[in-house]
Amino acid sequence: MAAHHHEDTTSSIPSPIIMVMVPFTAQSHLNQALQLSFLISSYQIEVHYAASSKHNRQVKHRLTGGEDKSSDLLSKIHFHDLPIPHFLSPLPNPNSTTKFPAHLQPSFDATMHLRHPVGTLLRQLSTTTRRLIVIHDTLMFSVVQDVADIPNAESYSFRCVSAFSTCCMKSLYKGESIPPVEECSLTNEIKRLAADQAEFVKIKQGDILNTCRQMESSYLDLLDKNESNLNNKQWAIAPLINRVRNINSTGGGNECLLWLEKQPPKSVMYVSFGSSTSMTDEQIEAMAFGLKESKQRFLWVLRDADKGDIFTGEVRNLKLPNGFEESVKETGMVVRDWVPQMEILAHRSVGGFMSHCGWNSCLESLSLGVPIAAWPIHSDQPYNALFISEILKVGIEVREWADQSEVVSSFAIKRAVERLMDSEEGERIRKRAEEVGGLLRDAAEEGGVSQMEMDSFIAHITR
Structure with missing residues (x-):
C-alpha cells in the first residue's frame, strides 16, 4: 500500500x-x-x-x-x-x-x-x-x-x-x-x-x-x-x-517624472533615439532649434549610442547651442541620463514620442497609446516606421527614408512636432494610437x- x-x-x-x-x-x-x-x-x-x-x-x-x-x-x-x-x-x-x-x-x-x-x-x-x-x-x-x-x-x-x-x-x-x-x-x-x-x-x-x-x-x-x-x-x-510591472527606478529618471507632473495632459513630446543612435553635432543643433521653434513642450533624452562596454572610458560630450537650455526652461527639458522610458510614456502629460522606431520603443509607445513621430535610423527601423505611419496609422514620418543621408532641417522637425502635437490630423492619429493601445493591453489580459x-x-x- x-x-x-x-x-x-x-x-x-x-x-x-x-x-x-x-x-x-x-x-x-x-x-x-x-x-x-x-x-x-x-x-x-x-x-x-x-x-x-x-x-x-x-x-x-x-x-x-x-x-x-x-x-x-x-x-x-x-x-x-x-x-x-x-x-x-x-x-x-x-x-x-x-x-x-x-x-x-x-x-x-x-x-x-x-x-x-x-x-x-x-x-x-x-x-x-x-x-x-x-x-x-x-x-x-x-x-x-x-x-x-x-x-x-x-x-x-x-x-x-x-x-x-x-x-x-x-x-x-x-x-x-x-x-x-x-x-x-x-x-x-x-x-x-x-x-x-x-x-x-x-x-x-x-x-x-x-x-x-x-x-x-x-x-x-x-x-x-x-x-x-x-x-x-x-x-x-x-x-x-x-x-x-517594471521596477520604478530611482535615480536619474525621477527628475523628468517630477517635471512631467507640472505639465498639462498630453502636452509633451518625448524625444529619444534609443541606445544605438549617434547624431552629428549638426543634427543635434537642428533638433534643438526645431523643438524650440515648434513652441511645444518637450522632454529630450540626449545621449550617444551605447558603447560595447557601457561601463568603461569616456563618452562623447554632446553640445547644445549656447544658452539653449536656459531659453527653453519653461517648456522643455533635456536629460542626459538613462531614463525610465515606460514610466515616461505612461505619464498623462506625454502626448507624442519622437522615436528611431526600434521595435522595443514602438511596442512600449503603442501599448500605452502614445502616437509616434517616426525617424528611423538603421536596421529594421525604416520598416517599423512604415508600419506605424502607413499601415497602423498611429504616427507620422519626420522625413522620407530616401533622404537618410541628409541632415533633417530644424524646419522639418518643427513641422513634424506641430503636426503630431497641435493639429487635427494629430488628434486623429492620437485617437487611433489610443485604440491600438487598448487592443494591445487587452491582448495581454486574462x-x-x-x-x-x-x-x-x-x-x-x-x-
Whole structure:
C-alpha cells in the first residue's frame, strides 16, 4: 500500500523543467530577453539568463534605473556570467556613412565565442531536469547549436523585431523589395553574422515573437507559411511589458517624472533615439532649434549610442547651442541620463514620442497609446516606421527614408512636432494610437490573444 502511495506522488509531481535564455548583446535585445524571462518565471519556472558578465551587468543596471541594486524580479532569475574574449569598445562615429552602430561589432563578434561556455552550461543543467528549454535570440543560433546533441533539450528562437519587418527583410534578401525601402543601412559584418546563423536554424522547434496577433496577423501567417521546418510552432506574445510591472527606478529618471507632473495632459513630446543612435553635432543643433521653434513642450533624452562596454572610458560630450537650455526652461527639458522610458510614456502629460522606431520603443509607445513621430535610423527601423505611419496609422514620418543621408532641417522637425502635437490630423492619429493601445493591453489580459498564446507556449514546454 505504502509503495503504491509513493508511486502516486511522483507521478503527480513531474520533475521540473528549466529554461535558459540566451540573448544577443545589444541593449534592446538584452532587455526584451529579460522581460520574457520575467514573464516565464511568473509561471513558477526556473529561469537562467546566460550572457557575458558585462552584458548581464548592463541589463540589470538599466532595469533598476542605474542603481546596481537587486529587485524582487531580478532575484528570481539565475544570471550566468559566461567568459568571452576581451573586445574593444570604441566610441560611436556619428559621421559614419552607414548609421548602423558598427562600433558595437567587436562586442558582437566576441559574443559569437559563447558557444562552448553555453554548451557546457546546457549540458550541466540538462542533468538536473526532465526537460531543458533553450530560448535564444535569432542572432544566436550558432551559439546554441549544441542543443542538438542534448537528448532532453529543445530550443526556440525569440524574435525581437516585428513580423512586418521580418517579412520585408526576407523579401529583400530574395531580391524582391516590398515595400520599396532601399537597403536598410546594415554593414557587411552584421549581414555576415546573420548569415552565419542560417545553417543552424533547423534545430529550433518554434518561434516566440514579440508582437501581437491582433496587430500583425497577416504577417505572422506569411512567416508561418514560409517556414521550412514543418513542425515549427509560432507564439506571438506581445506586449511583454505590461504583464510584469517594471521596477520604478530611482535615480536619474525621477527628475523628468517630477517635471512631467507640472505639465498639462498630453502636452509633451518625448524625444529619444534609443541606445544605438549617434547624431552629428549638426543634427543635434537642428533638433534643438526645431523643438524650440515648434513652441511645444518637450522632454529630450540626449545621449550617444551605447558603447560595447557601457561601463568603461569616456563618452562623447554632446553640445547644445549656447544658452539653449536656459531659453527653453519653461517648456522643455533635456536629460542626459538613462531614463525610465515606460514610466515616461505612461505619464498623462506625454502626448507624442519622437522615436528611431526600434521595435522595443514602438511596442512600449503603442501599448500605452502614445502616437509616434517616426525617424528611423538603421536596421529594421525604416520598416517599423512604415508600419506605424502607413499601415497602423498611429504616427507620422519626420522625413522620407530616401533622404537618410541628409541632415533633417530644424524646419522639418518643427513641422513634424506641430503636426503630431497641435493639429487635427494629430488628434486623429492620437485617437487611433489610443485604440491600438487598448487592443494591445487587452491582448495581454486574462483571456486575451497574447496571454492565451503565452499559456499555450507554457503548456507546450511543460507537456
